Amino acid sequence: TVKEVLQEIVPERRALLAELKKEHGSKGLGQVTVDQVIGGGRGIKYMLWDPSVLDSEEGIRFWGRSIPECQEVLPTAPGGTEMLPEAMFWYLLTGRVPSEAESKQFQEELVERSELPTYVEKVLDSLPQTLHPMTQFVIGVAALNHDSKFAAQYTQGMKKADYWIPALEDSLDCVAKSFTIAARIYNNKYRNGQQGVPAIDKSKDLSFNFANQIGFGESEGFVELIRLYNALHTDHEGGNVSAHTAHLVGSALSDPFLSYSAALGGLAGPLHGLANQEVLRFIIGMQKELGDHASEDKIVEFIWKTLNSGQVIPGYGHAVLRKPDPRFMALQQFGVRRKEVAEDPIFKYVDQLYKVAPGVLTEHGKTKNPFPNVDAASGSLLYHYGLKHFEFYTVTFGTSRSMGALAQYVHDRILGLPIERPKSLSVRRPPSASSSRTRLTPLSRRFGASDGGPQEARCLIWSASVSSARSSTAPSCLAPSESKSRRRRRFLVRS
Structure with missing residues (x-):
């Protein structure tokens, strides 16, 4: 089982963290500018995150493997073509590729956990049909806290070294039940409630059951798409709003249900989870103006018209990446391989934009x-x-992201990481002009070796109050090294 594999890994992970603190804890690894603090912490390396590392040139890597490499080694469903999200979840939790037998057993365990308690069903069914689906999702996941094993055992008293065990139980429950919650929300909001909804098929995977319960079970293409979509969106480093929120709330030892419910609130924000909707609206608008079969020249004209009006081309650009997103490439190739998708005018525009938009945006220069x-x-x-x-698209994002965020939640408890508590700065008290460099805080202090948490990491603006215990200096938030040596960087980032 996944628990048995993790039990083997726990001593190794704890030893690795101890070695990191012993060998590198007092070393300064970088500096932080005021611009970075004002700019939302962009580029500040400040937190540990195990399952994935985002490289600006290579894109996301899960435990060192690229997306194409994951597609090659992770098991698929019987007769399927796309890697199973359950296999990816196992991989994120353990760092080990599951065998076919392990993947099948894990799939069966998760689908067994996917049934909802009656009280959660009643809560969801009582919500107004007009309520945004993400708000319903937040409520449904938070309500699962009623049965949290982590919360119950913490209240009863348990060893810190054992926190990860009920954390794992809750995380598996949360991921499995999130798919069923999402399906129930869809049916209540867009269909005839629960009338005629098929029961969960225990012989199938989570993605199939989700698709089947919302009326798409007979579409082989949709089922395979949802499998790929969920596997690709599981994790994208720890700094994005939803992942960081789950980590932050979890650092207070809130259980996985409350932690991920909070993360969903962040995902619901238009700057985080609404981007694919904006892209689709843009493409549909382009189709209405240009028709179903526009030439590349016409598309280029449309792009320039959009840019010259002060708007952006949604779906292009990334805070970290400087190459095409490998997740985009996987989805684009999925569409190209399937004739029914490749001939769709909407998808054709996606493909054509990929060919011409980068050149226009490069020429535009912004x-x-x-x-x-x-x-x-x-x-x-x-x-x-x-x-x-x-508006439901973000819900599908949320079912996927639960796997990455909660895999890290389990690792946070394995490592015994402290509560997150960075230092805030007031905009009314700027840093001293006498020093252009930041004061570096020892890594060992940030990770709790001497003061219980990252108390000195200065990385956000807070105007309401300022502690006078320490002088206000430039931000000094530390994180794993940006060494050119990939091996060294991975050790520091992923340990």
């Missing part, structure tokens, strides 16, 4: 990354197969 991100393709594929309720 973006560091003119290449497509994952949102440039995901919405058009969901739309093609008939999932046309835009």
Whole structure:
């Protein structure tokens, strides 16, 4: 079982953290500028995150493997072509590729956990049909806290070294039940409630059951898309709003249900989880203006018209990436391989934009990354197969992201990481002009070796109050090294 594999890994992970603190804890690894603090912490390396590392040139790597490499080694469903999200979840939790037998057993365990308690069903069914689906999702996941094993055992008293065990139990429950919650929300909001909804098929995977319960079970293409979509969106480092929120709330030892419910609130924000909807609206608008079969020259004209009006091309550019997002490439290739998708005018525009938009954006000169991100393709594929309720797209994102966020939640408890508590600065008390360099805080202190948490990491603006115990200096938030040596960087980032 996944628990048995993790039990083997726990001593190794704890030893690795101890070695990191012993060998590197007092070393300064970088500096932080005021611009970074004002700019939302962009580029500040400040937290540990195990399952994935985002490289600006290579894109996301899960435990060192690229997306194409994961597609090669992770098991698929019987007769399927796309890697199973359950296999990816196992991989994120353990760092080990599951065998076919392990993947099957894990799939069966998760689907067994996917049934909802009656009280959660009643809560969801009582919500107004007009309530945004993400608000319903937040409520449904938070309500599962009623049965939290972590919360119950913490209240009863347990050893800190054992926190990870009930954390794992809750995390598996949360991931499995989130798919069923999402399906129930869809049926209540867009269909006839629970009338005629098929029961969970215990012989199938989570993605199939989700698709089947919302009326798409007979569409082989949609089921395979949802499998790929969920596997690709599981994790994208720890600094994005939803992942960081789950980590932050979890650092207070809130249980996985409360932690991920909070993360969903962040995902619901228009700057985080709405991007693929904006891309789809842009493409549909382009289709209305240019028709179903526009030439590349016409598309280039449309792009320039959009840019010259002060708007952006949604789905292009990324905060970190400087190459095409490999998640986009996986989805784009999925569409190209399937004739019914490749001939869809909406998807054709996705493909044509990929060919011409980077050149226009480079010539325009106002973006560091003119290449497509994952949102440039995901919405058009969901739309093609008939999932046309835009506001629900973020819910599908949320079912996927639960796997990465909660895999790290388990690792946080394995490592015994302290509560997160960075130092805030007031905009009314700027840093001293006498020093252009930041004061570096020892890594060992940030990780709790001497003061219980990252108390000195200065990385956000807070105007309401300022502690006078310490003088106000430039931000000094530390994190794993940006060494050119990939091996060294991975050791520091992933340990």
